[in-house]
Amino acid sequence: MTATLILIRHGRSLWNEQNRFTGWVDVPLTERGWREAETAGRQLAEYRFDVAYTSHLQRAICTLQVVLRENRSGRTPIFLPAEGTVPRESYQPVGNEFPVHLHVTALAERHYGDLQGLNKDQVLAEYGQEQFVKWRRGYDTPPPNGESLKDTVARALPYFDTAIRPRLLDDQTVLISAHGNSLRALTKELEDISDTDIVGLEIPTGVPIVYRLDRDGQALRIVDKRVLEHDA
Template structure:
């Protein structure tokens, strides 16, 4: 069997301020750091072969806190922009409530939650899927087939894309999927990458 753990980074400054973050490089809050420590406590009995994260500091810092907590700071860490948060375009940095007041709840919800609709000058979840999932299939799946244990610490939308692929979630159903910050999701696979078990820890 192989194991895959997915973790969304802890709370960032822009999460706290209710702003669209996207691929802006925003740090963790004090709470976000504590959330990452809490995630590490849940992973204390796992032994990982590799860890993957994005090129953004909030994911890297969350991963570093987790690895320190589980005493595995010596494992190989691969950073790749394929795991970055989606680009929210001209919405990045804007307050979400103010954006809703300006554009309306329905339109903002379609920008945030739908599969194919792009925010102005930004990426849709479909765009994110089309860079995140090929990276996963090319780089990470071969390791899982070798029965490795993998930790991925990334972002709400890059993880939504991965979970959409892993669990075969449709474009119609993906708007209902929310990824909580710093709550590990564990997948156990057989040698053919069939999911044997999946659960939040």
């Protein structure tokens, strides 16, 4: 048997549209973003999810909710808050239900610190190409008061290893709705991408990435990977 892991970056957000650094600012989806989520939901409609995860940011939560609304497997999602966010719900999914873990900050976008809210073109003009590229794409250079991709990897992977990996090792189907950089962190681990090469990886908004994974001891081996591109 094989496990299935589905990664989806949230649909296009307002600040994606405005070319601004977003990070942890909780901006909404655009109309295009809602449509991307709906298309992704139709593409994933027949999958039978065992568990789903998302961050605390509405663009990822809304994308996940739309995808689950389109699902036709007959299973019922039960939304559970991450530990420490609100009083814990004692009820646990049973039978034909499955857990959806909300507000998982380990899966949140990279925090862009003082750059959050700034237009990327203006930052480029003020600080120059070299500094801009280091902040935006460099692996281990954080912006002022923010995180680097290396920092994002350091918080995302422990959560993946403790909460998500055991599900995959148990041949489950896992859905993660998250963000460009937190998904780059997971992809780096799954595909064993180097610190240098991960800089060039771009994850499109609203496009499901489906991995089939085999178990190799406690390791996961990719059987195949499909990117479910949207029609133009």
